[in-house]
Amino acid sequence: MSRTPEEEASLRLVLDMFEHVLNPMDSGAVDRFISPDYIQHNQSVTPGRESLKAFLDMIKVQSPEAMHDVKRAFVDGDHVTVHYHVRRWPGDLGWAVIDIFRVADGLIAEHWDVMQDVVDGGPNPIGPF
C-alpha cells in the first residue's frame, strides 16, 4: 500500500460522505462533501448537486430504514472506489453497488455507479461480497 496523504484524505472524504450523507440520507450535509459542479453519471436521476438533495429527501421518506454497508474501499490518485450493500429494510436482499468517485479540491466532483440485485440461490454458493 502506498497511499499519499492526499489519497488518504480523498478516501476519508468519501467514507465520511457515506456516514454523514448517504446513511442518514441527510440532504442538509450534501454541500460539505459534494462539489457545486458535481457531474452525476447515474442514469436514473437528473444531474447535479440539487438533484442529489431531492433524491435523498425522497428515499428518506420511501425507505427510512435503508442501510448502506461498505464492504471495501480503495483510492488511486483522485479516484475512490466503494463496494457496498444497499438494503431498503432489514432482511431486504437489496443491491450490490460499486461507486467510483473523482475528488477535486477537497470535494466529490464526479460519480459513476453500477448496481445489481442481490439474488437468493443461483449457481454460485459464494456470496456477492
Place this chain on the structure above:
Amino acid sequence: MSRTPEEEASLRLVLDMFEHVLNPMDSGAVDRFISPDYIQHNQSVTPGRESLKAFLDMIKVQSPEAMHDVKRAFVDGDHVTVHYHVRRWPGDLGWAVIDIFRVADGLIAEHWDVMQDVVDGGPNPIGPF
C-alpha cells in the same frame, strides 16, 4: 498518484487479462492470469477457474463479436478496479460493469463484479461512462 512497482504490475496484469482473455474470449489463456484458487463472487456462474474457462467458451459461441471497452482502471495495494462497457454486438447498448480484482502472487486470486443495463434515454443526459 503514488503507485508502487507492485501496484503497476497488478494493474498491468488485469489489463493484460482483458486484452488476452476477456476480449478474445480465450479460455486457453486463463491459466496465465487466473489463480488455481480463484475465488469468484459473480452470482451468475459456478465458482472456480475451470468454470471461467467454460463460461468464456460459451460466450465466444453466443456472442463472437462481444467487446469489453475499458473506460478507467485503478489500483490500490493488491486490489484493481476496472470500469468498462460490454457490448455483445456492434450497436448493442450493452452493460456497464465495474469489476474489482484481488491480485496475489502475480495472478488474479479473487473477483467481484456488478453489472447494469445501459439504457437509452432516461432523466440524465450525461452518459453512464
